[in-house]
Amino acid sequence: xxxxxxxxxxxxxxxxxxxxxxxxxxxxxxxxxxxxxxxxxxxxxxxxxxxxxxxxxxxxxxxxxxxxxxxxxxxxxxxxxxxxxxxxxxxxxxxxxxxxxxxxxxxxxxxxxxxxxxxxxxxxxxxxxxxxxxxxxxxxxxxxxxxxxxxxxxxxxxxxxxxxxxxxxxxxxxxxxxxxxxxxxxxxxxxxxxxxxxxxxxxxxxxxxxxxxxxxxxxxxxxxxxxxxxxxxxxxxxxxxxxxxxxxxxxxxxxxxxxxxxxxxxxxxxxxxxxxxxxxxxxxxxxxxxxxxx
Amino acid sequence: xxxxxxxxxxxxxxxxxxxxxxxxxxxxxxxxxxxxxxxxxxxxxxxxxxxxxxxxxxxxxxxxxxxxxxxxxxxxxxxxxxxxxxx
Numbered sequence: 001x002x003x004x005x006x007x008x009x010x011x012x013x014x015x016x017x018x019x020x021x022x023x024x025x026x027x028x029x030x031x032x033x034x035x036x037x038x039x040x041x042x043x044x045x046x047x048x049x050x051x052x053x054x055x056x057x058x059x060x061x062x063x064x065x066x067x068x069x070x071x072x073x074x075x076x077x078x079x080x081x082x083x084x085x086x087x088x089x090x091x092x093x094x095x096x097x098x099x100x101x102x103x104x105x106x107x108x109x110x111x112x113x114x115x116x117x118x119x120x121x122x123x124x125x126x127x128x129x130x131x132x133x134x135x136x137x138x139x140x141x142x143x144x145x146x147x148x149x150x151x152x153x154x155x156x157x158x159x160x161x162x163x164x165x166x167x168x169x170x171x172x173x174x175x176x177x178x179x180x181x182x183x184x185x186x187x188x189x190x191x192x193x194x195x196x197x198x199x200x201x202x203x204x205x206x207x208x209x210x211x212x213x214x215x216x217x218x219x220x221x222x223x224x225x226x227x228x229x230x231x232x233x234x235x236x237x238x239x240x241x242x243x244x245x246x247x248x249x250x251x252x253x254x255x256x257x258x259x260x261x262x263x264x265x266x267x268x269x270x271x272x273x274x275x276x277x278x279x280x281x282x283x284x285x286x287x288x289x290x291x292x293x294x
Numbered sequence: 295x296x297x298x299x300x301x302x303x304x305x306x307x308x309x310x311x312x313x314x315x316x317x318x319x320x321x322x323x324x325x326x327x328x329x330x331x332x333x334x335x336x337x338x339x340x341x342x343x344x345x346x347x348x349x350x351x352x353x354x355x356x357x358x359x360x361x362x363x364x365x366x367x368x369x370x371x372x373x374x375x376x377x378x379x380x381x
Contacts, residue, residue: 041307048303048372052336052365151305151376213367216323216337222363225338229362229376236305 004279007272011265018261024090025254032183032247038148039180039240046237053196053230059219066220069162069227072195073171078115080138080170081106082161082193084177084238085125086246087144092253094178094186094246095124101188102176106133117170121157121239138169149243154236161235162228165194177238178245184252186245193234196227298330299370300346302357304378314354316347317371319364328364328371335366339375355380 002010083102085095102125106116118129120140130137141157143149161173173194178186215222297313318327320342328335341360348354362375 038306042305044301044308045303045305045374048365048374052363052374154305155376213334213336216321216335222336222338226363233305 002271002275004272004275007268007275011268011272014261014264014268018258018265021254021257021261025251025258028247028251028254032244032251034148035240035244035247036180039237039244042237042240046233049226049230049233053226055213056219056223056226067224067227068166069194069231070196070223073165073168076114076171078117078170078172079109080117080119080161080164080173080194082119082121082173082175082235083125083129084175084242085120085122086242087122087124088246089124090253091246091250092256094249094253097186097188098176098178099125099128101190102129103132105174105176105190119161119173122242138164149236149239151232151236154239155232158228158232158235161194162231170194175234175238177242178249180241180244180248183248186249191234191238193231196230298328298332301370301372302344302359302378303372303374304376309357309378310346314346315349317373318345318347319371319373320344320359321364328366330370332366332371334368336363338363339373344373344375344378 081102083098085098089095102118106118109116116133116136118133118137120126120129120137122143123140126137126140139160141160143153146153164170165173172192175191175193177189177191179189180186297315298317300310300312300314300317301308302310316327316329318325319337320340322338322340325342326337339359339362342358344357344359345353346355346357358379359373359375360377362373364371364373366372
């Protein structure tokens with residue numbers, strides 16, 4: 001039986017933990033709102049870019065002279081997995097889920113005899129990946145100084161990736177991030193970013209792309225310019241979605257932690273009261289039996 | 295004459311979506327003006343100043359854009375700029 005004093009100390013400590021988790025939940029909720037707005041604000045650009053890419057793709061035939069970013073390097077031996085995680089922990093299963101999705105793909109690729117490399121955005125995936133796939137991490141982007149993701153951040157990463165691609169470091173790049181659905185649901189998602197997957201989708205047909213469109217400069221030149229931008233945009237969107245997901249996940253996790261702390265406080269308080277009553281009863285019994293003996 | 299529907303989008307947000315008279319876009323092969331009913335057209339954009347006209351001779355706003363491209367279709371003009379700052 002723990003002493004009254006130690007129970008009291010524990011209750012105070014759980015209470016202060018609860019205060020912290022509650023504050024973190026509130027902060028996450030406020031940040032979530034902002035991150036969500038940012039993610040939504042970025043949507044029109046990505047949608048329009050996709051529409052344009054689709055209509056261009058239906059015009060350009062992939063040949064040996066078409067840009068590498070579109071046509072691929074001709075092999076698919078080396079796969080680069082770009083894993084976007086968060087910079088901070090205490091966000092529930094957020095990072096674990098992303099890393100798990102990446103591991104699944106990595107294991108499947110390794111089983112096929114392919115070479116797998118990792119490119120990390122954010123530091124939280126590093127420990128697990130470094131342990132499971134030692135020496136496979138080619139680079140890690142430090143985002144700890146970034147408060148709100150700006151397009152220029154994504155642009156830098158995209159340029160680095162495209163530079164590595166041009167240098168022949170890898171053939172295919174997959175991007176892993178958590179897609180934000182709601183504060184409760186974040187779905188780990190895999191996306192191929194290099195070579196740019198082009199689907200001459202229904203958008204092209206719907207927007208009347210068959211009409212005579214004039215291009216300046218020609219289609220090829222525009223496409224060559226658009227491809228790197230598309231990579232940057234995909235990265236940017238992933239970063240925004242990730243930021244929103246992280247906050248959503250943290251909010252849920254901290255909400256649970258606050259509730260658990262509350263339950264624990266209740267249990268400890270009951271135990272404290274029982275112990276106190278037991279101590280009083282013992283004291284009374286002692287006094288009464290003492291008086292009777294006289 | 296019907297107005298031209300003009301949209302200016304950056305990766306961070308939808309900056310403008312409005313009806314205007316004319317927009318002069320700094321295309322990579324020279325500036326071009328877009329009025330309502332322009333033929334379908336697509337061009338890359340160089341860094342420069344984009345002018346929005348609310349009437350034949352009135353410039354409503356000038357916006358500095360950096361990189362990107364412009365698309366004209368039957369719905370209007372869409373400029374996708376990498377960066378845009380209002381002058």
